[in-house]
Amino acid sequence: MSISAPVMRAIAPSIRRGRAESPVSAAARMIRVTAPSDRVHRRRGGALLVACAALDAVAAGILVLGTPLTPPLEVLAALVLHATAVLLMCGVARERTSRRWLGVAAVLAVPFVGAAVAAATLVTRGRGSFAMECRRKAPRQSRLTMAAIQRLGGALPLCDALDGDDEEQRRDALWALSRRRDPEAIALLRRAAAGRDPDLALSAALVMEEIGERAERQADPLDRPEVQNGAV
Amino acid sequence: MAPFDVDGGTAGAGVGLVLEGAYPYVQGGVSTWVHDLMGSLPEVRFALVHVGPERGTYTRRLYSLPANVVSFTDLYCREPLARGRDAAALERVARAERHRHAGARRPSRVLHGIRRLHLEDAIDSSLLDDLASGDLSAGAFLHGRASFELTMELYERLAPGASFLDFFWHFRSMHLPLVRLLGAEPPTAAMYHALCTGYAGLLAAVWSHRTGRPFLLTEHGIYSRERVLELDRAVWLHGARDGRDSDGAPGTIDGATASALRKLWIRFFRALARCAYARASSVVSLCEASRARQIADGARAERTLVVPNGIDLEWFRTRVHEMPFRTAERRPVRVGFVGRLVPIKDIITLIRACFLALRVVDIDVRIFGPIDEDPRYARRCRRLVAKLGLDRAIHFEAAMPIERIYPEIDILVLTSFSEGQPLVILEASAAGIPVVASDVGACRELLEGHSDIDRRMGPSGIVTRLAAPEETAAAIARLARDPELRRLMGATGQRRVAMCYRKSATVSAYRKLYTEGPWPASAGASSA
Numbered sequence: 001m002s003i004s005a006p007v008m009r010a011i012a013p014s015i016r017r018g019r020a021e022s023p024v025s026a027a028a029r030m031i032r033v034t035a036p037s038d039r040v041h042r043r044r045g046g047a048l049l050v051a052c053a054a055l056d057a058v059a060a061g062i063l064v065l066g067t068p069l070t071p072p073l074e075v076l077a078a079l080v081l082h083a084t085a086v087l088l089m090c091g092v093a094r095e096r097t098s099r100r101w102l103g104v105a106a107v108l109a110v111p112f113v114g115a116a117v118a119a120a121t122l123v124t125r126g127r128g129s130f131a132m133e134c135r136r137k138a139p140r141q142s143r144l145t146m147a148a149i150q151r152l153g154g155a156l157p158l159c160d161a162l163d164g165d166d167e168e169q170r171r172d173a174l175w176a177l178s179r180r181r182d183p184e185a186i187a188l189l190r191r192a193a194a195g196r197d198p199d200l201a202l203s204a205a206l207v208m209e210e211i212g213e214r215a216e217r218q219a220d221p222l223d224r225p226e227v228q229n230g231a232v
Numbered sequence: 233m234a235p236f237d238v239d240g241g242t243a244g245a246g247v248g249l250v251l252e253g254a255y256p257y258v259q260g261g262v263s264t265w266v267h268d269l270m271g272s273l274p275e276v277r278f279a280l281v282h283v284g285p286e287r288g289t290y291t292r293r294l295y296s297l298p299a300n301v302v303s304f305t306d307l308y309c310r311e312p313l314a315r316g317r318d319a320a321a322l323e324r325v326a327r328a329e330r331h332r333h334a335g336a337r338r339p340s341r342v343l344h345g346i347r348r349l350h351l352e353d354a355i356d357s358s359l360l361d362d363l364a365s366g367d368l369s370a371g372a373f374l375h376g377r378a379s380f381e382l383t384m385e386l387y388e389r390l391a392p393g394a395s396f397l398d399f400f401w402h403f404r405s406m407h408l409p410l411v412r413l414l415g416a417e418p419p420t421a422a423m424y425h426a427l428c429t430g431y432a433g434l435l436a437a438v439w440s441h442r443t444g445r446p447f448l449l450t451e452h453g454i455y456s457r458e459r460v461l462e463l464d465r466a467v468w469l470h471g472a473r474d475g476r477d478s479d480g481a482p483g484t485i486d487g488a489t490a491s492a493l494r495k496l497w498i499r500f501f502r503a504l505a506r507c508a509y510a511r512a513s514s515v516v517s518l519c520e521a522s523r524a525r526q527i528a529d530g531a532r533a534e535r536t537l538v539v540p541n542g543i544d545l546e547w548f549r550t551r552v553h554e555m556p557f558r559t560a561e562r563r564p565v566r567v568g569f570v571g572r573l574v575p576i577k578d579i580i581t582l583i584r585a586c587f588l589a590l591r592v593v594d595i596d597v598r599i600f601g602p603i604d605e606d607p608r609y610a611r612r613c614r615r616l617v618a619k620l621g622l623d624r625a626i627h628f629e630a631a632m633p634i635e636r637i638y639p640e641i642d643i644l645v646l647t648s649f650s651e652g653q654p655l656v657i658l659e660a661s662a663a664g665i666p667v668v669a670s671d672v673g674a675c676r677e678l679l680e681g682h683s684d685i686d687r688r689m690g691p692s693g694i695v696t697r698l699a700a701p702e703e704t705a706a707a708i709a710r711l712a713r714d715p716e717l718r719r720l721m722g723a724t725g726q727r728r729v730a731m732c733y734r735k736s737a738t739v740s741a742y743r744k745l746y747t748e749g750p751w752p753a754s755a756g757a758s759s760a
Contacts, residue, residue: 171494190699193698194700198672201697202461203464204699205578205699206464206575208699209649210465212580213612
């Protein structure tokens with residue numbers, strides 16, 4: 001369709017590159033770098049679990065194999081070691097509270113083997129976890145600003161905007177229709193595509209194509225560009 | 233008597249051909265047209281100038297230059313201030329440039345011209361004088377105070393509600409190519425010919441103004457309108473109304489800024505087109521619809537003319553032999569599409585139309601064309617075919633030589649969103665195949681005629697609305713059911729091509745334009 005689209009497409013990325021080099025973006029990168037990562041927490045949790053298991057193992061060893069100490073002292077030493085192991089378990093602070101308490105209970109109730117149960121509790125994911133994660137990541141609806149309310153109040157009905165001469169209003173109407181994707185929007189787009197104005201017809205047809213493409217992409221997540229490019 | 237020596241004499245070329253993102257690096261209709269035209273005019277010496285985005289974008293020439301090309305120059309919109317891999321050295325050069333231009337307040341004519349491009353509608357000789365002066369270096373544009381002051385002024389006047397940071401970077405990206413290109417030296421040529429408006433068109437207009445040589449402009453598509461479409465869909469300019477874009481992801485820029493920047497870019501490309509239209513002695517288009525658009529966009533009606541593309545009938549007949557007309561007893565009727573599998577060709581509508589047509593007629597559909605330009609879209613088409621259960625009725629074929637395509641087709645269908653003057657319609661018509669095409673570009677003219685005499689011949693196909701599968705299906709069914717109608721339309725198409733769309737006529741028209749003009753409207757030395 002266009003003979004020089006490559007030229008413009010190549011100019012466009014430079015805008016982004018330019019912006020990425022601004023001090024604001026650089027500061028944002030710094031913030032991301034200074035915040036501790038998940039990996040660090042995971043490593044710490046693992047170390048605590050190992051220490052916990054080791055202390056319980058020593059406690060069990062004292063009780064089973066015996067030491068030169070007197071029996072009351074042996075029991076006391078084993079209890080101290082077990083209590084320390086339980087306290088260490090409480091230190092796995094990154095985990096959700098319920099999981100942490102489950103781990104602590106396991107270590108407390110079943111010395112030595114309890115540490116393994118706690119580890120299994122912490123590293124496996126419950127059935128509801130994925131759905132909860134999705135809910136957590138779902139975009140929050142932004143609040144309607146005063147400017148948006150004013151725009152809505154003063155806006156033409158989409159149909160009139162499409163029929164009007166104002167290019168910007170038409171563009172906004174097409175943009176709004178592309179977001180709606182309902183049968184009424186498709187009907188309006190079809191009407192515009194069948195109209196006499198070739199520019200509007202082409203724009204409406206392209207919006208319909210875009211809606212169709214997006215709908216198919218959502219129906220089949222494997223065809224997302226990032227998946228195709230091997231980025232995910 | 234030819235006013236210009238198109239063979240270029242001993243020094244220089246006859247025609248300085250200015251191209252943007254096309255021949256010889258990009259395959260497509262325009263590139264093929266350029267190659268054919270140069271090959272058909274061996275007596276004319278061409279100096280080619282190709283405007284590309286940046287060094288390295290195009291690495292391989294896809295066409296070998298004909299012997300009558302005397303020079304070839306690459307110009308780039310973007311180039312670093314200094315070359316090399318040493319980042320520290322590049323940083324030093326940038327610092328030095330900044331230091332050199334930071335305090336400079338010298339007025340620049342190019343900056344004045346840029347200001348007028350954005351604030352005034354009229355394009356006159358003094359504006360071209362300003363742009364032709366080329367008195368602004370890239371360093372001065374990037375780091376000069378005058379340039380920054382112009383950015384501030386235009387921001388306040390054109391986009392006061394937008395983010396200044398965004399406006400600043402867009403303004404730079406928009407004009408840096410212009411500043412670089414305006415500083416380039418024109419090739420020595422008797423005249424300049426640009427194949428589009430945009431940066432290439434402006435460059436040719438400025439060179440023509442600077443040297444006093446005539447300027448011919450040919451547009452296959454309407455560049456500024458294509459850019460508007462592209463800007464509407466550009467991801468990098470996707471504003472977010474209410475903070476989010478259509479997929480719910482945070483938008484890159486806010487809605488007001490996006491709207492202001494889009495207007496700025498559109499105004500800029502329209503201004504470039506107006507500059508080219510104002511300077512061009514002749515503004516050529518492929519069809520009446522495009523000519524009307526050029527006039528609406530600022531071209532003077534008396535300077536516009538239509539030179540349609542044509543095909544070499546003798547050559548075509550040697551390759552695609554006359555096919556005995558296939559009668560109704562042979563089933564199914566073969567429907568074909570010839571072209572790239574890209575969204576602009578709207579193959580999805582073609583597939584849907586065939587799905588609907590298959591309910592009433594027996595058809596066998598072949599889609600001929602390369603899929604490598606947009607493999608995702610090709611996959612989408614194949615998936616739709618599978619979803620609709622049409623695997624046995626619709627076949628995807630690779631690109632093939634024409635002698636293997638047209639004998640396999642009874643009806644050609646073209647459902648494109650946008651076309652200039654599609655060569656496939658000319659080829660199908662020449663082969664006696666009726667066509668169903670959407671009402672875009674020159675399709676209606678090609679199928680129903682462009683003049684009274686032409687129209688009296690009757691239709692050589694059926695024109696449908698854009699993205700209308702039901703209408704396309706009805707047209708396919710009508711032709712598939714009626715072999716006599718197919719025969720009639722096919723014969724009309726052959727007559728129409730023989731009468732109105734011969735390559736020899738196109739070549740003669742350009743030979744005449746190159747040698748005879750009309751030039752008086754714009755030829756003359758610049759005052760720059």
